[in-house]
Amino acid sequence: MTMPTDAASPDAVTEARTGDPTGRPTSDAALRRLLHGLPGVDAVGLEARAATLGTRSIKTTAKAYALDLAISMIDLTTLEGADTPGKVRALCAKGAAPDPTDRTAPRVAAICVYPDMVATAKQALADAGAPGIHVASVATAFPAGRAALDVKLADTRAAVAAGADEIDMVIDRGAFLAGRYLQVYEEIQQVKAECGTAHLKVIFENGELATYDNIRRASWLAMLAGADFIKTSTGKVAVNATPPGTLLMLEAVRDFRAATGRQVGVKPAGGIRTAKDAVKYLVMVNETLGEDWLSPDWFRFGASSLLGDLLMQRQKLATGRYSGPDYVTVD
Ligand SMILES: O=C[C@H](O)COP(=O)(O)O
Numbered sequence: 001m002t003m004p005t006d007a008a009s010p011d012a013v014t015e016a017r018t019g020d021p022t023g024r025p026t027s028d029a030a031l032r033r034l035l036h037g038l039p040g041v042d043a044v045g046l047e048a049r050a051a052t053l054g055t056r057s058i059k060t061t062a063k064a065y066a067l068d069l070a071i072s073m074i075d076l077t078t079l080e081g082a083d084t085p086g087k088v089r090a091l092c093a094k095g096a097a098p099d100p101t102d103r104t105a106p107r108v109a110a111i112c113v114y115p116d117m118v119a120t121a122k123q124a125l126a127d128a129g130a131p132g133i134h135v136a137s138v139a140t141a142f143p144a145g146r147a148a149l150d151v152k153l154a155d156t157r158a159a160v161a162a163g164a165d166e167i168d169m170v171i172d173r174g175a176f177l178a179g180r181y182l183q184v185y186e187e188i189q190q191v192k193a194e195c196g197t198a199h200l201k202v203i204f205e206n207g208e209l210a211t212y213d214n215i216r217r218a219s220w221l222a223m224l225a226g227a228d229f230i231k232t233s234t235g236k237v238a239v240n241a242t243p244p245g246t247l248l249m250l251e252a253v254r255d256f257r258a259a260t261g262r263q264v265g266v267k268p269a270g271g272i273r274t275a276k277d278a279v280k281y282l283v284m285v286n287e288t289l290g291e292d293w294l295s296p297d298w299f300r301f302g303a304s305s306l307l308g309d310l311l312m313q314r315q316k317l318a319t320g321r322y323s324g325p326d327y328v329t330v331d
Pocket residue numbers: 077079112233234235236269270271272302303304305306
Protein backbone atom coordinates (compact mmCIF):
# COMPACT_ATOMS: atom_id res chain seq x y z
CA MET A 1 0.00 0.00 0.00
CA THR A 2 1.35 3.46 -0.86
CA MET A 3 1.58 6.18 1.75
CA PRO A 4 -0.66 9.24 1.68
CA THR A 5 0.94 11.98 -0.39
CA ASP A 6 -1.89 14.19 -1.51
CA ALA A 7 -3.79 15.00 1.64
CA ALA A 8 -5.07 18.45 2.46
CA SER A 9 -3.41 19.70 5.60
CA PRO A 10 -5.43 19.12 8.78
CA ASP A 11 -5.33 22.89 9.39
CA ALA A 12 -6.95 23.54 6.02
CA VAL A 13 -9.65 20.95 6.72
CA THR A 14 -10.33 22.57 10.08
CA GLU A 15 -10.39 26.04 8.57
CA ALA A 16 -12.94 25.00 5.96
CA ARG A 17 -15.32 23.85 8.67
CA THR A 18 -16.63 25.49 11.78
CA GLY A 19 -16.03 22.34 13.76
CA ASP A 20 -19.74 21.83 14.38
CA PRO A 21 -21.07 18.33 13.72
CA THR A 22 -22.54 19.31 10.36
CA GLY A 23 -19.11 20.43 9.17
CA ARG A 24 -20.61 23.58 7.66
CA PRO A 25 -17.84 25.57 5.98
CA THR A 26 -17.09 29.06 7.23
CA SER A 27 -17.09 30.60 3.77
CA ASP A 28 -16.61 30.14 0.06
CA ALA A 29 -13.13 31.61 0.54
CA ALA A 30 -12.14 28.98 3.12
CA LEU A 31 -13.36 26.21 0.85
CA ARG A 32 -11.49 27.70 -2.08
CA ARG A 33 -8.28 27.93 -0.02
CA LEU A 34 -8.62 24.27 0.93
CA LEU A 35 -9.46 22.99 -2.54
CA HIS A 36 -6.90 25.11 -4.34
CA GLY A 37 -4.36 24.32 -1.61
CA LEU A 38 -4.46 20.64 -2.48
CA PRO A 39 -1.29 19.52 -4.25
CA GLY A 40 -1.56 19.71 -8.03
CA VAL A 41 -2.03 16.35 -9.73
CA ASP A 42 1.00 14.98 -11.58
CA ALA A 43 -0.97 13.72 -14.59
CA VAL A 44 1.91 11.75 -16.05
CA GLY A 45 2.62 10.05 -12.72
CA LEU A 46 -1.07 9.31 -12.12
CA GLU A 47 -1.57 7.77 -15.55
CA ALA A 48 1.65 5.74 -15.18
CA ARG A 49 0.51 4.40 -11.76
CA ALA A 50 -2.89 3.44 -13.18
CA ALA A 51 -1.29 1.76 -16.21
CA THR A 52 1.15 -0.20 -14.03
CA LEU A 53 -1.61 -1.43 -11.74
CA GLY A 54 -3.57 -2.44 -14.82
CA THR A 55 -0.85 -4.83 -15.93
CA ARG A 56 -0.72 -6.88 -12.71
CA SER A 57 -1.65 -10.51 -13.30
CA ILE A 58 -3.41 -12.51 -10.61
CA LYS A 59 -3.45 -16.22 -9.81
CA THR A 60 -6.40 -18.44 -10.76
CA THR A 61 -7.57 -18.77 -7.14
CA ALA A 62 -7.41 -15.01 -6.69
CA LYS A 63 -9.26 -14.62 -9.99
CA ALA A 64 -12.18 -16.76 -8.79
CA TYR A 65 -12.35 -14.64 -5.64
CA ALA A 66 -12.11 -11.42 -7.65
CA LEU A 67 -14.90 -12.41 -10.06
CA ASP A 68 -17.28 -13.17 -7.19
CA LEU A 69 -16.27 -10.04 -5.35
CA ALA A 70 -16.86 -7.96 -8.48
CA ILE A 71 -20.36 -9.44 -8.94
CA SER A 72 -21.19 -8.66 -5.31
CA MET A 73 -20.09 -5.04 -5.87
CA ILE A 74 -22.27 -4.31 -8.91
CA ASP A 75 -24.95 -1.65 -8.88
CA LEU A 76 -26.86 -3.32 -11.72
CA THR A 77 -28.18 -0.38 -13.63
CA THR A 78 -30.86 0.62 -16.07
CA LEU A 79 -31.22 4.35 -16.67
CA GLU A 80 -33.06 4.68 -19.94
CA GLY A 81 -36.01 6.79 -20.96
CA ALA A 82 -37.52 3.58 -22.30
CA ASP A 83 -37.31 1.69 -18.98
CA THR A 84 -40.54 -0.17 -18.18
CA PRO A 85 -41.70 -1.96 -15.03
CA GLY A 86 -41.17 -5.23 -16.88
CA LYS A 87 -37.56 -4.40 -17.69
CA VAL A 88 -36.87 -3.35 -14.10
CA ARG A 89 -38.46 -6.56 -12.76
CA ALA A 90 -36.31 -8.63 -15.12
CA LEU A 91 -33.20 -6.78 -13.98
CA CYS A 92 -34.10 -7.42 -10.34
CA ALA A 93 -34.59 -11.13 -11.04
CA LYS A 94 -31.19 -11.22 -12.73
CA GLY A 95 -29.53 -9.38 -9.83
CA ALA A 96 -31.09 -11.75 -7.30
CA ALA A 97 -30.08 -14.94 -9.14
CA PRO A 98 -27.38 -13.96 -11.65
CA ASP A 99 -26.64 -17.50 -12.85
CA PRO A 100 -29.70 -19.77 -13.01
CA THR A 101 -27.38 -22.78 -13.56
CA ASP A 102 -25.28 -22.06 -10.48
CA ARG A 103 -26.89 -20.89 -7.28
CA THR A 104 -23.46 -20.26 -5.72
CA ALA A 105 -23.05 -17.18 -7.89
CA PRO A 106 -23.28 -14.15 -5.59
CA ARG A 107 -26.02 -11.56 -5.80
CA VAL A 108 -25.32 -8.01 -6.89
CA ALA A 109 -25.12 -5.17 -4.36
CA ALA A 110 -27.91 -3.00 -5.70
CA ILE A 111 -30.31 -2.30 -8.54
CA CYS A 112 -29.92 1.28 -9.79
CA VAL A 113 -32.94 2.97 -11.39
CA TYR A 114 -34.68 6.31 -11.88
CA PRO A 115 -36.87 7.47 -8.94
CA ASP A 116 -40.14 6.47 -10.62
CA MET A 117 -38.93 2.86 -10.79
CA VAL A 118 -37.87 2.52 -7.14
CA ALA A 119 -41.15 1.07 -5.87
CA THR A 120 -41.22 -1.45 -8.72
CA ALA A 121 -37.65 -2.52 -7.94
CA LYS A 122 -38.32 -2.83 -4.20
CA GLN A 123 -41.34 -5.04 -4.84
CA ALA A 124 -39.56 -7.15 -7.44
CA LEU A 125 -36.63 -7.79 -5.09
CA ALA A 126 -39.00 -8.75 -2.30
CA ASP A 127 -40.83 -11.09 -4.70
CA ALA A 128 -37.49 -12.61 -5.75
CA GLY A 129 -36.65 -13.29 -2.09
CA ALA A 130 -33.78 -10.82 -2.18
CA PRO A 131 -34.87 -7.87 -0.04
CA GLY A 132 -31.23 -7.50 1.06
CA ILE A 133 -30.24 -6.18 -2.37
CA HIS A 134 -30.37 -2.42 -2.14
CA VAL A 135 -32.29 -0.17 -4.46
CA ALA A 136 -30.20 2.79 -5.55
CA SER A 137 -31.85 5.69 -7.29
CA VAL A 138 -30.33 8.49 -9.30
CA ALA A 139 -31.79 11.84 -8.30
CA THR A 140 -31.25 15.62 -8.46
CA ALA A 141 -32.23 15.94 -12.11
CA PHE A 142 -29.89 13.16 -13.29
CA PRO A 143 -27.87 13.22 -15.49
CA ALA A 144 -27.38 16.95 -16.20
CA GLY A 145 -28.31 18.26 -12.77
CA ARG A 146 -29.86 21.34 -14.36
CA ALA A 147 -32.79 22.14 -12.12
CA ALA A 148 -33.63 24.39 -9.20
CA LEU A 149 -32.54 23.14 -5.79
CA ASP A 150 -36.17 22.66 -4.69
CA VAL A 151 -36.75 20.36 -7.64
CA LYS A 152 -33.62 18.36 -6.84
CA LEU A 153 -34.64 18.00 -3.21
CA ALA A 154 -38.15 16.91 -4.23
CA ASP A 155 -36.63 14.37 -6.64
CA THR A 156 -34.53 12.96 -3.78
CA ARG A 157 -37.49 12.96 -1.36
CA ALA A 158 -39.61 11.02 -3.86
CA ALA A 159 -36.95 8.34 -4.32
CA VAL A 160 -36.46 7.95 -0.57
CA ALA A 161 -40.22 7.87 0.08
CA ALA A 162 -40.54 5.08 -2.51
CA GLY A 163 -37.98 3.06 -0.57
CA ALA A 164 -34.56 3.86 -2.07
CA ASP A 165 -31.73 2.64 0.14
CA GLU A 166 -29.16 4.69 -1.74
CA ILE A 167 -29.29 7.99 -3.62
CA ASP A 168 -26.90 8.75 -6.48
CA MET A 169 -26.91 12.54 -6.91
CA VAL A 170 -25.10 14.56 -9.57
CA ILE A 171 -23.21 17.71 -8.66
CA ASP A 172 -23.95 20.98 -10.42
CA ARG A 173 -20.95 20.97 -12.77
CA GLY A 174 -21.75 24.48 -13.95
CA ALA A 175 -21.50 25.85 -10.40
CA PHE A 176 -18.38 23.80 -9.66
CA LEU A 177 -16.57 24.87 -12.83
CA ALA A 178 -17.50 28.51 -12.15
CA GLY A 179 -15.86 28.19 -8.73
CA ARG A 180 -19.09 28.41 -6.71
CA TYR A 181 -17.88 25.71 -4.33
CA LEU A 182 -20.03 26.72 -1.37
CA GLN A 183 -23.16 26.33 -3.52
CA VAL A 184 -22.14 22.80 -4.50
CA TYR A 185 -21.21 22.01 -0.90
CA GLU A 186 -24.56 23.20 0.45
CA GLU A 187 -26.48 21.38 -2.26
CA ILE A 188 -24.78 18.11 -1.27
CA GLN A 189 -25.52 18.79 2.41
CA GLN A 190 -29.18 19.47 1.71
CA VAL A 191 -29.59 16.38 -0.45
CA LYS A 192 -27.85 14.38 2.30
CA ALA A 193 -30.40 15.71 4.80
CA GLU A 194 -33.24 14.49 2.54
CA CYS A 195 -31.64 11.03 2.39
CA GLY A 196 -32.36 10.19 6.00
CA THR A 197 -30.85 6.74 6.48
CA ALA A 198 -30.27 6.21 2.75
CA HIS A 199 -26.62 6.35 1.70
CA LEU A 200 -25.57 9.22 -0.54
CA LYS A 201 -23.32 8.75 -3.55
CA VAL A 202 -22.10 11.96 -5.16
CA ILE A 203 -21.46 11.83 -8.91
CA PHE A 204 -18.90 14.27 -10.33
CA GLU A 205 -19.16 13.49 -14.06
CA ASN A 206 -15.37 13.37 -14.34
CA GLY A 207 -15.61 13.61 -18.12
CA GLU A 208 -16.93 17.16 -17.72
CA LEU A 209 -14.54 18.34 -15.01
CA ALA A 210 -11.77 19.06 -17.52
CA THR A 211 -8.75 18.45 -15.25
CA TYR A 212 -7.44 15.93 -12.77
CA ASP A 213 -7.04 18.79 -10.27
CA ASN A 214 -10.80 19.35 -10.49
CA ILE A 215 -11.49 15.66 -9.80
CA ARG A 216 -9.32 15.89 -6.68
CA ARG A 217 -11.09 19.10 -5.59
CA ALA A 218 -14.55 17.62 -6.22
CA SER A 219 -13.58 14.57 -4.17
CA TRP A 220 -12.62 16.65 -1.14
CA LEU A 221 -15.62 18.96 -1.52
CA ALA A 222 -18.07 16.06 -1.64
CA MET A 223 -16.47 14.20 1.25
CA LEU A 224 -16.41 17.32 3.43
CA ALA A 225 -20.09 17.89 2.63
CA GLY A 226 -21.02 14.40 3.82
CA ALA A 227 -20.89 12.04 0.82
CA ASP A 228 -20.94 8.36 1.78
CA PHE A 229 -19.57 7.45 -1.66
CA ILE A 230 -17.96 9.40 -4.47
CA LYS A 231 -18.83 8.27 -7.98
CA THR A 232 -17.04 9.00 -11.24
CA SER A 233 -19.76 9.37 -13.85
CA THR A 234 -23.34 9.09 -14.98
CA GLY A 235 -22.58 6.79 -17.91
CA LYS A 236 -24.24 9.39 -20.14
CA VAL A 237 -21.28 11.38 -21.50
CA ALA A 238 -18.41 10.58 -23.85
CA VAL A 239 -15.80 9.90 -21.13
CA ASN A 240 -17.02 7.94 -18.13
CA ALA A 241 -15.06 5.84 -15.61
CA THR A 242 -11.34 5.71 -16.35
CA PRO A 243 -8.58 4.00 -14.37
CA PRO A 244 -6.60 7.24 -13.72
CA GLY A 245 -9.70 9.19 -12.64
CA THR A 246 -10.76 6.38 -10.35
CA LEU A 247 -7.25 5.99 -8.92
CA LEU A 248 -7.23 9.69 -8.09
CA MET A 249 -10.50 9.26 -6.19
CA LEU A 250 -9.17 6.19 -4.37
CA GLU A 251 -6.18 8.22 -3.24
CA ALA A 252 -8.51 11.01 -2.14
CA VAL A 253 -10.63 8.73 0.07
CA ARG A 254 -7.44 7.27 1.55
CA ASP A 255 -6.12 10.74 2.36
CA PHE A 256 -9.51 11.96 3.59
CA ARG A 257 -9.66 9.11 6.10
CA ALA A 258 -6.11 9.89 7.23
CA ALA A 259 -7.09 13.55 7.78
CA THR A 260 -10.55 13.12 9.30
CA GLY A 261 -10.97 9.50 10.43
CA ARG A 262 -14.05 9.04 8.20
CA GLN A 263 -14.13 6.35 5.50
CA VAL A 264 -15.86 7.09 2.19
CA GLY A 265 -16.60 4.61 -0.61
CA VAL A 266 -15.82 4.86 -4.34
CA LYS A 267 -17.96 3.93 -7.35
CA PRO A 268 -16.57 3.99 -10.88
CA ALA A 269 -19.48 3.94 -13.33
CA GLY A 270 -20.02 3.99 -17.04
CA GLY A 271 -18.29 1.94 -19.71
CA ILE A 272 -17.05 -0.90 -17.47
CA ARG A 273 -18.13 -3.95 -19.42
CA THR A 274 -15.52 -6.71 -19.08
CA ALA A 275 -14.36 -8.94 -16.25
CA LYS A 276 -10.79 -8.03 -17.20
CA ASP A 277 -11.47 -4.35 -16.57
CA ALA A 278 -13.33 -5.06 -13.31
CA VAL A 279 -10.38 -7.09 -12.00
CA LYS A 280 -8.02 -4.23 -12.89
CA TYR A 281 -10.12 -1.89 -10.77
CA LEU A 282 -10.07 -4.35 -7.88
CA VAL A 283 -6.27 -4.61 -8.08
CA MET A 284 -6.18 -0.81 -7.94
CA VAL A 285 -8.39 -0.77 -4.83
CA ASN A 286 -6.31 -3.46 -3.14
CA GLU A 287 -2.98 -1.78 -3.91
CA THR A 288 -4.14 1.73 -3.02
CA LEU A 289 -6.46 1.17 -0.07
CA GLY A 290 -6.06 -2.45 1.03
CA GLU A 291 -8.73 -4.74 2.39
CA ASP A 292 -10.60 -2.02 4.25
CA TRP A 293 -12.25 -1.01 0.98
CA LEU A 294 -12.56 -4.45 -0.63
CA SER A 295 -16.25 -4.93 0.08
CA PRO A 296 -19.55 -3.78 -1.41
CA ASP A 297 -19.89 -1.47 1.59
CA TRP A 298 -16.98 0.60 0.25
CA PHE A 299 -16.56 -0.11 -3.45
CA ARG A 300 -19.13 -0.50 -6.23
CA PHE A 301 -19.23 -0.81 -9.99
CA GLY A 302 -22.01 1.17 -11.68
CA ALA A 303 -22.68 -0.98 -14.73
CA SER A 304 -25.49 -2.08 -16.99
CA SER A 305 -23.70 -4.88 -18.82
CA LEU A 306 -20.66 -6.00 -16.78
CA LEU A 307 -22.50 -8.84 -15.04
CA GLY A 308 -22.79 -11.01 -18.16
CA ASP A 309 -19.04 -11.12 -18.80
CA LEU A 310 -18.24 -11.76 -15.13
CA LEU A 311 -20.62 -14.74 -15.21
CA MET A 312 -19.11 -16.11 -18.42
CA GLN A 313 -15.59 -15.85 -16.98
CA ARG A 314 -16.80 -17.46 -13.75
CA GLN A 315 -18.27 -20.40 -15.69
CA LYS A 316 -15.09 -20.73 -17.71
CA LEU A 317 -13.00 -20.95 -14.55
CA ALA A 318 -15.33 -23.63 -13.14
CA THR A 319 -15.76 -25.74 -16.28
CA GLY A 320 -12.77 -24.87 -18.45
CA ARG A 321 -14.99 -23.64 -21.26
CA TYR A 322 -17.34 -20.80 -22.05
CA SER A 323 -21.00 -21.71 -21.71
CA GLY A 324 -21.77 -18.87 -24.06
CA PRO A 325 -24.55 -16.34 -24.18
CA ASP A 326 -27.26 -19.03 -24.39
CA TYR A 327 -26.76 -19.56 -20.67
CA VAL A 328 -25.88 -16.05 -19.54
CA THR A 329 -27.84 -12.96 -20.42
CA VAL A 330 -25.59 -10.62 -22.39
CA ASP A 331 -26.95 -7.08 -22.60
O1 LIG B 1 -24.21 4.36 -13.11
C1 LIG B 1 -24.13 3.53 -14.01
C2 LIG B 1 -24.00 3.83 -15.44
O2 LIG B 1 -25.06 4.61 -15.89
C3 LIG B 1 -23.90 2.57 -16.23
O3 LIG B 1 -23.20 2.81 -17.39
P1 LIG B 1 -23.00 1.64 -18.48
O4 LIG B 1 -24.32 1.45 -19.13
O5 LIG B 1 -21.95 2.19 -19.42
O6 LIG B 1 -22.54 0.41 -17.77
